[in-house]
Amino acid sequence: MQIEEWKSQIKRGTLEYCILLLIYKKPYYGYEIIQEIANWPIIAAKESTVYPLLRRLLKDGYLTSYWEEAEEGLPPRKYYVITDEGKKYLEAMRGEWKNLTNVITKLEEA
Amino acid sequence: MSEKLERYLEEVDKCLKPLPITERVDIVKEIKSYMLELQEQMQLNDVQIVEKLGTPKELAREYLGELVEKNTSFRFKNLLAVMAYYGLASATGLVVVPVLGSLSVGFMVSGVLAALAGTVKFAASLLHIDLPFIMFQFGSYTLPTAMAFPLSILVGAALFFGGRALWRVMINQVAAVKRKKETL
Numbered sequence: 001m002q003i004e005e006w007k008s009q010i011k012r013g014t015l016e017y018c019i020l021l022l023i024y025k026k027p028y029y030g031y032e033i034i035q036e037i038a039n040w041p042i043i044a045a046k047e048s049t050v051y052p053l054l055r056r057l058l059k060d061g062y063l064t065s066y067w068e069e070a071e072e073g074l075p076p077r078k079y080y081v082i083t084d085e086g087k088k089y090l091e092a093m094r095g096e097w098k099n100l101t102n103v104i105t106k107l108e109e110a
Numbered sequence: 111m112s113e114k115l116e117r118y119l120e121e122v123d124k125c126l127k128p129l130p131i132t133e134r135v136d137i138v139k140e141i142k143s144y145m146l147e148l149q150e151q152m153q154l155n156d157v158q159i160v161e162k163l164g165t166p167k168e169l170a171r172e173y174l175g176e177l178v179e180k181n182t183s184f185r186f187k188n189l190l191a192v193m194a195y196y197g198l199a200s201a202t203g204l205v206v207v208p209v210l211g212s213l214s215v216g217f218m219v220s221g222v223l224a225a226l227a228g229t230v231k232f233a234a235s236l237l238h239i240d241l242p243f244i245m246f247q248f249g250s251y252t253l254p255t256a257m258a259f260p261l262s263i264l265v266g267a268a269l270f271f272g273g274r275a276l277w278r279v280m281i282n283q284v285a286a287v288k289r290k291k292e293t294l
């Protein structure tokens with residue numbers, strides 16, 4: 001179905017933005033992010049998408065990370081934190097997103 | 111951690127060979143941590159965990175894919191990453207990418223050698239040294255050195271940029287496959 005293909009395009013285009021929006025609020029570790037976005041099917045993504053994406057954002061300097069030993073019985077967790085570069089990037093995306101939604105609103109009116 | 115899951119992690123590690131060792135270790139550590147979370151928080155068993163993650167090859171491919179697409183500049187390390195990525199992808203990938211990969215490298219190297227040879231021959235002829243083993247030949251007709259020099263630079267450049275273009279084509283192929291896979 002064409003709509004499914006379009007939805008997956010949307011998801012691919014916005015996942016990065018959504019994940020940065022989350023991490024902007026507080027540090028997250030991978031499993032936590034995957035659980036959180038699972039709440040919204042339109043952006044829900046698998047670990048095989050999320051982890052490599054996080055790694056790329058890390059490489060690009062938009063995130064830093066640290067390992068934290070968790071409580072008893074639980075595994076160590078790699079937390080991701082947004083950097084200043086990441087915040088700038090997020091602001092840029094926020095602007096472009098606003099741009100986009102304004103245009104779409106306009107087109108929807110006509 | 112059970113043997114099944116340990117073996118899974120080893121497989122992923124193997125498929126990540128093109129990456130530096132520190133990255134591989136970190137990736138595996140993170141996947142292992144994720145597996146343990148699934149066990150603890152969602153009470154999933156080994157079979158369910160493996161099913162969720164997909165095959166080690168597919169998982170490794172996603173990691174390599176991010177590395178490949180970012181860098182269109184030519185580097186030997188990237189060639190290996192690209193080949194590993196595509197080799198994991200499909201049978202056509204085993205043919206298309208290695209062919210494009212080796213052709214592009216071959217072209218670029220030939221291009222450089224051609225231009226070099228032409229330059230050397232020309233410089234030598236200026237010093238009145240004859241280098242009979244370097245020549246620009248069409249069938250049985252040999253070009254005079256003065257003409258051969260600019261032509262060799264031209265051919266060399268054509269080969270080199272042709273090779274670079276092939277390299278870009280290959281990268282785009284990889285990106286296209288990745289996109290295709292996401293829409294499936």
